[in-house]
Amino acid sequence: MSSQAPTPSGTLSYEQAGVNYDLIDPLKISAQRAAAATAVHMATHGFSEVTASRGESAYVLDVGPFYLASIVECLGTKTLVADEMAQLTRKSYYDGIAQDTIAMAINDLITVGATPLVVQAYWAAGGSQWFEDRQRAQALVEGWKKACDTCQVAWGGGETPALAGIVESGRIDLAANCTGLINPKSRLSVGDRLGPGDAIVLLESSGIHANGLSLARKLVERLPQGYLTEVEPGLSYGEALLAPTMLYSPVTEGLWKAGITPHYCANITGHGWRKLLRHPGRFTYRIHTVPPVTPVLAFIQRHAQQDDREAYSTLNMGAGFAIFVPAQDAQKVVEVAQSCGIRAWVAGQVEEGDKQLLIEPLNIRFGDDDLQLR
Amino acid sequence: MSSQAPTPSGTLSYEQAGVNYDLIDPLKISAQRAAAATAVHMATHGFSEVTASRGESAYVLDVGPFYLASIVECLGTKTLVADEMAQLTRKSYYDGIAQDTIAMAINDLITVGATPLVVQAYWAAGGSQWFEDRQRAQALVEGWKKACDTCQVAWGGGETPALAGIVESGRIDLAANCTGLINPKSRLSVGDRLGPGDAIVLLESSGIHANGLSLARKLVERLPQGYLTEVEPGLSYGEALLAPTMLYSPVTEGLWKAGITPHYCANITGHGWRKLLRHPGRFTYRIHTVPPVTPVLAFIQRHAQQDDREAYSTLNMGAGFAIFVPAQDAQKVVEVAQSCGIRAWVAGQVEEGDKQLLIEPLNIRFGDDDLQLR
CATH class of the missing domain: 3.90.650.10 (PurM-like C-terminal domain)
Structure with a gap:
């Protein structure tokens, strides 16, 4: 992805660990261009986007009395560690995993000055069987609730699809989306105020x-x-x-x-x-x-x-x-x-x-x- | 899931096709209760939830000058059909798949009277390799853009994680989240007006x-x-x-x-x-x-x-x-x-x-x- 200093033999880099950003980036660029071109629609509704928020961690619209910020974030592969550890210790780690997932969205959303208000849960399992482990499922629910309490957001709802054939059997793909308001508008933080000193x-x-x-x-x-x-x-x-x-x-x-x-x-x-x-x-x-x-x-x-x-x-x-x-x-x-x-x-x-x-x-x-x- | 009339032998029902709602439902109920309990936080922000929206297709907050509606929706397994057909015909169907994904979110959000404003893309691939098929990736981008144009929403951004070990190799888990406003508030449609006639x-x-x-x-x-x-x-x-x-x-x-x-x-x-x-x-x-x-x-x-x-x-x-x-x-x-x-x-x-x-x-x-x- 970016130039890096040579590293000694035996070093394990991120790219060696299996993530190749070179393959993803052309799609990202193409998607970013297409996404940017949709901003024109906001005028139809009497609103406008905060263009400086493109490239920032959350997307911001000017809807008049305040700004509206929204985001979706994926947890990534941390559940694979939780699953391995559950095998070894018979504990469930999904309360912490829930907090991780919400944190991915909340910690990005707040960078633009937004107060997070609503979180939606995206829990896509590899099959209905995932939910058979009641202890694990309950830990996920409780951790999610607790993180919402910490951040004082409403858990609005979500999706719990069973996606056999897409998500691997026994696994779950977790994501959170978060919507918030920048209110008053003076809280907007998309970079224009940063400076020397x-x-x-x-x-x-x-x-x-x-x-x-x-x-x-x-x-x-x-x-x-x-x-x-x-x-x-x-x-x-x-x-x-x-x-x-x-x-x-x-x-x-x-x-x-x-x-x-x-x-x-x-x-x-x-x-x-x-x-x-x-x-x-x-x-x-x-x-x-x-x-x-x-x-x-x-x-x-x-x-x-x-x-x-x-x-x-x-x-x-x-x-x-x-x-x-x-x-x-x-x-x-x-x-x-x-x-x-x-x-x-x-x-x-x-x-x-x-x-x-x-x-x-x-x-x-x-x-x-x-x-x-x- | 629900009682159904007996069906003749040879009939293929939804349950026989592999989705077992009985396993998912206890989690859903537990999650719904936990989610409902988070509504109290809105008072901290000077807002309140529209409680009647719980159980409806989108979650609605009263933020003063208007209502805020949000939702996340998963496409499901339609990509498996697209992938099979691509093997058979060498065409890419991901432009239509993109529209499907957005439709899942938009068509739910509008039920409460909301004007959809922002869509976020959730494209979780089974590995960076998914993006190597440029034709397919480009079709996904173009279809997504076109659906946003049809619905006059801004494509705010999204996530394109590579989730080897969670999403199956060669597959992609697609979801959309959508945020909108009910403006003016008289457009709110959460059921209180329905009646005989x-x-x-x-x-x-x-x-x-x-x-x-x-x-x-x-x-x-x-x-x-x-x-x-x-x-x-x-x-x-x-x-x-x-x-x-x-x-x-x-x-x-x-x-x-x-x-x-x-x-x-x-x-x-x-x-x-x-x-x-x-x-x-x-x-x-x-x-x-x-x-x-x-x-x-x-x-x-x-x-x-x-x-x-x-x-x-x-x-x-x-x-x-x-x-x-x-x-x-x-x-x-x-x-x-x-x-x-x-x-x-x-x-x-x-x-x-x-x-x-x-x-x-x-x-x-x-x-x-x-x-x-x-």
């Missing part, structure tokens, strides 16, 4: 979240006890991977109540810290403080024999969400996050200069070529 | 649409030439099945412009004509006029050896959408539909009496026990 606040992750799982699963082959290999005493690799993704909407809502409107937000997901380069503008992002690396991520980096550059280009490495605010608000963001039970660090600042991310404590530089999302 | 207008279907495909695919085993068996001269069974689902939002939008607000709407999908019993009230629905049966549906009924009762309880049998309006508006509804290129019939009326659907020309009665959706 802004501080970068990083919020802690709980672990791998739901990105990098192909790599994490591939790695199991290298571990003597597989998923039961201990990451730290008493914590297996499998359990550590299954720590549910942090839900960050309590923080963004808390910021609003505290009178802080972020200049920009980035959900640190599929491209690791390269997501800090997401904003379309040309700025230098200088990081002076790197949050502690979550043990499971340090474990993955070590066993995959990745250098720091490779690890930070793929995994969240302990930082799940970035909030860009005026420097004078940065400490307050940390406090609001902490009041939500989420650790946060004033990690760096935005500067004039080439488009690049400088992680100074690790001597890493990512340039414009390292992230091509649009 | 209302007319039932049925809109034509194009064929099987996207429900009943498990049965239709199972049937292929009985056909001498499989999907290439002719339904009528020059039209193969496979091609006939793949006729894209009608998009009905031009009709509901046309009605609004013509000054007609339906008292209720029903999208005729998974339970065939039993969906006409969807409204929670106790009314008798008397049908005096049955639309012509689409050839492919007549073919399925004949080869599956289903009697009329079984066929109308599973398939749309030529009627894809029902609109309930005051009797004096009925003929106008037919005209608006026809101006959109969709045939329609004033097919019956709502009466006081037991909850039942009487299809008089066919001597069929469905009672309250025949549809348990809530």
Whole structure:
């Protein structure tokens, strides 16, 4: 997908783990062009799209009194870890899996300044049999409900199709869609306010979240006890991977109540810290403080024999969400996050200069070529 | 799922075709209860849910100046027919498949009186390889765009995950989510206005649409030439099945412009004509006029050896959408539909009496026990 530094032999990269973005990207580009061309229809309804939201994490419409934001997000392959671990431990991990799925949608939706309001569940099973395991199904329901409670969203409904022949037998394809409002409209955050002098606040992750799982699963082959290999005493690799993704909407809502409107937000997901380069503008992002690396991520980096550059280009490495605010608000963001039970660090600042991310404590530089999302 | 009349030996029912609702239903009920309990969160945001929309086809929130409606819908297994036919004919059917997927969401969303505004695409492939077939991928993009154009919605974005290990290799799991507004609020249609004397207008279907495909695919085993068996001269069974689902939002939008607000709407999908019993009230629905049966549906009924009762309880049998309006508006509804290129019939009326659907020309009665959706 993007140019990467050569990596030592024995290193396990994301592409080696089986995801080939080169094949997907032409379709994505074609789809993005076609999608952009549909914006004209909004005039028919007396509305307009917020064009700057194309390329951002959620799509935004101007519907008059407020903005409307919506998104669909797939969990990915984290359920495969849950299924393997359930075989090994006889526990169900689908309460956490439910939170992961909702987090994928919620944490993206809030980047544009939206308050999430409604979540819809998409649970496509490989056959009716999936639902025979009542413990697992109930865990999915309860975890979904609990995540909705945390984010104060209404669970509007959803789909539970049985798709034998499409979804593999015994598996389930999970996704969430989320709709929210940007209200008042001054909360809109699609990048126009970001500028030099802004501080970068990083919020802690709980672990791998739901990105990098192909790599994490591939790695199991290298571990003597597989998923039961201990990451730290008493914590297996499998359990550590299954720590549910942090839900960050309590923080963004808390910021609003505290009178802080972020200049920009980035959900640190599929491209690791390269997501800090997401904003379309040309700025230098200088990081002076790197949050502690979550043990499971340090474990993955070590066993995959990745250098720091490779690890930070793929995994969240302990930082799940970035909030860009005026420097004078940065400490307050940390406090609001902490009041939500989420650790946060004033990690760096935005500067004039080439488009690049400088992680100074690790001597890493990512340039414009390292992230091509649009 | 529901009590059904005994069927003659040799009959192929929906349950025999491999979908067991008994296994799914306890989960659905548990999920519905948990979902309903999340409505309390809306007060935090100064909003409220339209509780009557639970159990309807789309979820509705009251956000002040208008209502917000949202939904996610899965296509189901129609892609398996497209994939088989592509092997046989070297054509791609994914433009029609795209329309089917969008129709599943749009045709449900409009039942509550919403104007669809944004569609998100959920295209989960069994691996990056799915996207290697550029013709197929491009057809999917173009069909999606065209359906958005027909419905005048913005294609907001979506997800194109590669889910090896969850989605079967070479397959794709397709879903759409749709968000819309009920604006002005007087367009809300969640059933409170339906009453005796209302007319039932049925809109034509194009064929099987996207429900009943498990049965239709199972049937292929009985056909001498499989999907290439002719339904009528020059039209193969496979091609006939793949006729894209009608998009009905031009009709509901046309009605609004013509000054007609339906008292209720029903999208005729998974339970065939039993969906006409969807409204929670106790009314008798008397049908005096049955639309012509689409050839492919007549073919399925004949080869599956289903009697009329079984066929109308599973398939749309030529009627894809029902609109309930005051009797004096009925003929106008037919005209608006026809101006959109969709045939329609004033097919019956709502009466006081037991909850039942009487299809008089066919001597069929469905009672309250025949549809348990809530």
